Amino acid sequence: MEHHVVRNPSRAIWLSQNHILDTLLSYRSKPQLALKFFKQKRGIVKSVDAFCLLLHILSPSPETCQAARNLLNNYLLRDSCYSPRVLVEHMVELEGRYHLSSDSRVYSYLLNSCVRANKVKDAVDCFKTMLEHDIYPWVPYVNVLLTAMLRRNMIDELHDLHDEMVKRKIYGDCYTLHIVMRAHLREGKAEEAEKYFGQALDRGMKLDAAAYSIVIQAACQRTCTNLACKLLKEMKDMGWVPSMATYTSVICACVKQRNISEALRLKDEMVNSGIPMNIIVATSLIKGYCVKGDVTSALQFFYEIVEAGLTPNKVTFCVLIGWCSKIGNIEKAHKLYCQMKLMGIQPTSYIISDLLRGFLKEYLLEDAYKLFDEAVEHGIANVVTYNVLLSWLCVEGKVEEASNLWDKMMNKGIVPSLVSYNIMMLGHCRKGCMDDALSVMNDILKRGLKPNAITYTQLIDGFFKKGDFKHAMDVFDQMEYANIAPTDFTFNTIINGLCKLGRMSEMKDMMNKFVERGFIPTSMTYNSIINGYVNEGAINSALPAYKEMCEKGISPNVVTYTSLINGYWKSNNIDSALKMLNEMKNKGFELDEIAYSALIDGFCKRQDMENASKFFSELLEKKMKSENIPCDLPTYTTLIDGFMKDGKLSFALDLYSEMLSQGIVPDLILYTVLINGLCNEGQLENARKILKEMDGNKIAPTVLIYNTLIAGHFRKGNLQEAFRLHDEMLDRGLVPDDSTYDILVSGKLKG
Known part of the structure; x- marks a missing residue:
């Protein structure tokens, strides 16, 4: 038997691949035979050209288009395969080589298979390559890619790709509009979403209810309730019933703008449209009443929704308990808390903290400690809860109790925050225990926390109150060295401290330096200066500061007038004091306790007990x-x-x-x-x-x-x-x- 020796194996392979390509081309009008032939050649390594040519043959035929999709899906799921970009290049090259008509169908299938194989970045490269060759896949398949990019938070890449489409005047359809608008909303660019909606409208694109819903959401994100309501009306005029989510967005936006009457109107409109009220809308309306100061109406509305069968959630109770505690209706707050627990709703640390503040504010200490102990026992208490109690103890001057509570917090494994340290520092500063306050500062630094402006300002204030000018200014220097920018609170604290110590000339120098750094004096600043001069018995120096304050458009307040009245009393200028009192009353200011005390003190010193008794x-x-x-x-x-x-x-x-x-x-x-x-x-x-x-x-x-x-x-x-x-x-x-x-x-x- 004669053996044929293949002297050049690579040439044999090339001839074999050519044979496959030629055979496939002969079946161009018979795609099923082409597929059969391709599958019969098992064991033969087929070139990428053969694969791409087969796709060209199969895709246009309704009988074999699904086979083309299956081939692509299976191919791209393999670990070793050519990148989709390479496939596009080969398909384009084959079109030119064999004069094949370009069919966007095959490219659409390729794009879809890339996404299905979770090769989204490859799909992006693939689509860009198609655009470079002026190949435009079907819009629904482009939308599949854009949706995948949105889901993976590839927002920048999505916008870049869409910009490439727009350059080629490929605007997509209404669903493309949805995707791009949602992308803008996700990155907080509501205005861009509205702009894109307007452009689509100008191009004459046929918009749907979903597009209106998204642009309404964009308007609500910017709390442009007038625009949101206008679009909502347009939507209804076109015969579409806005969804529950759309109504909810607009109602919540109206509440944010404190337009509770419009929010209630929309709520009624929603219910009349057959959409039941949801707990998000109900909670938002309750919060709206509370923010307006009408907690009574909020409670009434709460009882109405409960009676109507709507179940309140944690957020609903959190809003009501918080506001009832804030206005001092602690009894109602506690009843709501008990109702919530009876409903099986676990209280959050925020609810506990609000209720705790309410108890402490009303000095219901037994209730406060009972609530706190329960929260600790059930593992609800967190650093915020501890901070509430620590703050109250420090403000009340019970620093030793606060220190004991601190130890308990540490033993429970709760890590103090910077706020916790600032609270303890404030407590020590108020008691004048500056060594303890400095010890807290050292602990902050040891724990790797970065002190903030409040931390340093509290220390500065503490030293000033102790009359320790040098240490106060040393802390200010340390603050600047640590690159912590002083706030207006810091500047005002230093000015007030210098005034309290009677260092008025140094105060002037500091004030000028602060102003050069951008500090804008407020009524608080001028009140400190005026009071400083008054305490020195220098009413004649206080008056120019008062004049400067008025000339700068800063309105005097009760504190300003009280200091000046006190200054006039001290200088025995009774007529001017009473004149200042009348000016204060004419401007609509009500005397506060300090003002009354100054007047009573002045009249007592004059032994004018009739007027002293009258003001008392x-x-x-x-x-x-x-x-x-x-x-x-x-x-x-x-x-x-x-x-x-x-x-x-x-x-x-x-x-x-x-x-x-x-x-x-x-x-x-x-x-x-x-x-x-x-x-x-x-x-x-x-x-x-x-x-x-x-x-x-x-x-x-x-x-x-x-x-x-x-x-x-x-x-x-x-x-x-x-x-x-x-x-x-x-x-x-x-x-x-x-x-x-x-x-x-x-x-x-x-x-």
């Missing part, structure tokens, strides 16, 4: 009517002292009794005022009772109080009692001063 009565009536709480201790002290000095002892004692009935506990200053007044009036027995009352309230009497009592008994000739009081003073560990010995020698209290 006004203050008392105002506070009881609006807040149902009594006046504060300093105001009572000022007025009692005034009546004592005016010789109206009975008025003073009646006022003291009234104060006690309000639950206000006297302090050392008031006790000193009372004992001094009683001794001056010769009521030594009543003075002795006050001393005994001090012991009952665990307030230690001072040398001054004993000096006053000893002098009073000397005047009455009660020498034995005077020396007994001297011995009692020594027993208490008090060291007599020069005044004590003057009294014992001369029987008079000097000064």
Whole structure:
């Protein structure tokens, strides 16, 4: 037998591939035979040209187009295959070589198979190659690719690809419009989505209800409710019923703009269209009522939806409990909380925190701690919950309790936030414990947290309040070195601190530097400056600051007027003080407690007790009517002292009794005022009772109080009692001063 030796195997393969191509071409009009032939050549490695040629033959025929799709799907699922871009190049080359007619069908199938094989990036390259060769796949298949890109968040690539299409005036269809608009919305570019919608409208594209729904969503994202409502009307005029989601978007947008009446109208329109109200709409409307300050209507609406069978969710309860707590209706907030738990809805840390704030605000400490302990026990309490209680304790001056709570939080494995550290620092600064405050700062740095402007500003304020100018400014320098930009709060704190310390010339220099850095002084800034001059007794320097403030268009407020009135009182310029008071009233400002206190103090110093009593009565009536709480201790002290000095002892004692009935506990200053007044009036027995009352309230009497009592008994000739009081003073560990010995020698209290 004669053996044929193949001297060049690669040439044999080439001849074999040519044979396959020629045979396939002979079956151009018989695609089923072409497919059969291709499948029969198993074991023979077929070239990419053969594969692409077969696709060209199969795709146009209705009988074999599905076979073409199957071949592509299987091919692209293989690990080793040519990239789709290469397939396009080969298909284009074959068209030229064999004069094949270009059919976008085969390219559409290729694009679709790429997406199905999860080769989206290859599909993008493939489509770009098609565009380079002026091949335009069918729009539905392009939309499949664009949708896949949107799902994979390939937003930038999607826009680039779409721009390439638009350059070639390929605008796609309405579904293309949907995809591109959704892409713009996903990246927060609602205006771009609206613009694209307008362009499609101008091109005469036939839009559908979905396109209107998306552009309405875009308008709502920008809270352009007028545009959203206009588009909603257009949609309805075209005979389309907006979906629940569309109505929900517009209603929520109206609520955000506080247009609750329009939101309610749309809610009724939605329900009348046969679309039931959902809990998102209901919760949004409830929040809308609350934001407008109408919590009563919010609660009424809540009960209506519950009665109608709508089940509230966590967000609904969170909104209502939060607002009820905020306005002080803590009883209703707690009832809602209990109702929520009965419904099997697990409270969130936000709900717990809101309710906790409400309890603490109303001083319902037992309820507050019970709620907090439950939240800790059930694992709901997080760092925010702990921060609420820490903040309240620090504001109340209970820093030691706050420190104990801090330890418990750490033991529970809850990591403190920067806010937590700032709260503790504020507590120490308010107590004047600056070493502890600095220790907190060290802990912040050790834990790798970055202190913020609030952290540094609190430290600066703490040192200023301690009168420590140097350390306050050192902290400011550290803040700048750490590249923490000072805020207006920081600048105002420094200006206020300098004014409080009477360093007015340094304040001026600092103010100029801050202004050069872009700081714009506010009423708070000028109030600090005016008050600084007033405290120095320099009303004539305070007035130019007031004038400058007004010239810059910064409106004076109650604090401004109160400082100026106080300044006029100090300089004994009563007429100007009263003139400033009238100006304040004419501008519609109501006196606050500080203003009343300044006026009462001024009139008391002038021994004008009639006007002092008049303003005190006004203050008392105002506070009881609006807040149902009594006046504060300093105001009572000022007025009692005034009546004592005016010789109206009975008025003073009646006022003291009234104060006690309000639950206000006297302090050392008031006790000193009372004992001094009683001794001056010769009521030594009543003075002795006050001393005994001090012991009952665990307030230690001072040398001054004993000096006053000893002098009073000397005047009455009660020498034995005077020396007994001297011995009692020594027993208490008090060291007599020069005044004590003057009294014992001369029987008079000097000064």
